[in-house]
Amino acid sequence: MRKLDLAIVKLASCSGCLNEVLYSLVSRQELLKHLDILYFTEFQDLNDVKEVDLAIVEGSVATSEHEEFLKLVREKSRLVLALGTCAVYGGVQSLRVGEDLRKVVEASYPNPSFIEVLPDVKSVDSVVSVDYKLPGCPVNGESLARLLVKLALGGSETPIVENLCSECKRRGVFCVTVLSGKPCLGPVVMAGCGALCPSFGRGCYGCYGLSTLVVDRERLEEFLKTLEKFGVGRDDLVALLKAYSYSSLSKLIAR
Ligand code: SF4
Ligand code: SF4
Ligand code: SF4
Incomplete structure (x- = not known):
């Protein structure tokens, strides 16, 4: 071959x-x-x-x-x-x-x-x-x-079109937000890491990037407001999104 x-x-x-x-x-x-x-x-x-x-x-x-x-x-x-x-x-x-x-x-x-x-x-x-x-x-x-x-x-890869929460559910990982009130970016982040951080009891900080396939601008804004209620500052959230999702964030903002 x-x-x-x-x-x-x-x-x-x-x-x-x-x-x-x-x-x-x-x-x-x-x-x-x-x-x-x-x-x-x-x-x-x-x-x-x-x-x-x-x-x-x-x-x-x-x-x-x-x-x-x-x-x-x-x-x-x-x-x-x-x-x-x-x-x-x-x-x-x-x-x-x-x-x-x-x-x-x-x-x-x-x-x-x-x-x-x-x-x-x-x-x-x-x-x-x-x-x-x-x-x-x-x-x-x-x-x-x-x-x-x-x-x-000779095959091709299947694209991932789901958010991180799906991986928590599949792996039977308890939700850190529901269980411990910890903020987690999982609902707006691409799946693919196997829910690594939640499986260790930590919230996701978004290193797989924003999933623009499942999140639009309005949903992201609502989600960020919810995270602010958990005490996460808007500047910190924006810095995280910029560091790990810059090109996706630019596309969302441009829409
Ligand atoms: S821990 Fe995070 S990624 Fe997992 S289900 Fe909860 S919000 Fe979603
Ligand atoms: S921060 Fe990265 S490795 Fe950790 S749960 Fe989120 S996407 Fe996975
Ligand atoms: S900073 Fe860039 S090159 Fe380094 S581990 Fe992260 S994604 Fe990979």
């Missing part, structure tokens, strides 16, 4: 999702036999690669170099997977959007004159077309492995 040729690409990100990729692959030797990594970020020159079946892209687009590189990735890839919350929504670097960019750069880098970033932070799908999205900060390695198995065997 022909192997699935991969390019593993990094843009603006912390490499946490790439760690999940590596862990997911090295702990699945059977799966590895069906994959060929033709490009791994920083190890090879993408210009030397003619074509891959799947580009796995971690990170968001924060510079014009990222933008050009991502277009090259798209040209050379039959399929593109946006991996992790940075790639799918923009990620924590979106917190700088709307702030004084120069001040943010000066506060973050010892030599700010070397830094040239775009004023906005772009998700991968706002620059090139994307075939698959797996959010999560970091992404769930199990979900990635399932997708790779399906693609290697």
Whole structure:
């Protein structure tokens, strides 16, 4: 059987999702036999690669170099997977959007004159077309492995169109809001992590991103008002949504 040729690409990100990729692959030797990594970020020159079946892209687009590189990735890839919350929504670097960019750069880098970033932070799908999205900060390695198995065997992944509460119900996890009065973003957040935080008695803070498939602007506003009654400040909520759902939030606001 022909192997699935991969390019593993990094843009603006912390490499946490790439760690999940590596862990997911090295702990699945059977799966590895069906994959060929033709490009791994920083190890090879993408210009030397003619074509891959799947580009796995971690990170968001924060510079014009990222933008050009991502277009090259798209040209050379039959399929593109946006991996992790940075790639799918923009990620924590979106917190700088709307702030004084120069001040943010000066506060973050010892030599700010070397830094040239775009004023906005772009998700991968706002620059090139994307075939698959797996959010999560970091992404769930199990979900990635399932997708790779399906693609290697010639199938396609089933999209997730439900919110996190569905996973609590399926797993029999008690609702932390109902049981302990803790605020939880689960009703408006994408499923996919297996209700990780509620299963440890914590509320979800939204690292899988807002589900615009199940939430519209009015519902989100009502939900945020409800959370404020639990004592969660509006500024904190907006910061969470910006950090983990920037591109979805922008689409909701634009509607
Ligand atoms: S999604 Fe989270 S873990 Fe993944 S690269 Fe971005 S910040 Fe890191
Ligand atoms: S704990 Fe959170 S995600 Fe789970 S059912 Fe309750 S509100 Fe929904
Ligand atoms: S419960 Fe929420 S914050 Fe926790 S891992 Fe899942 S999506 Fe992320």
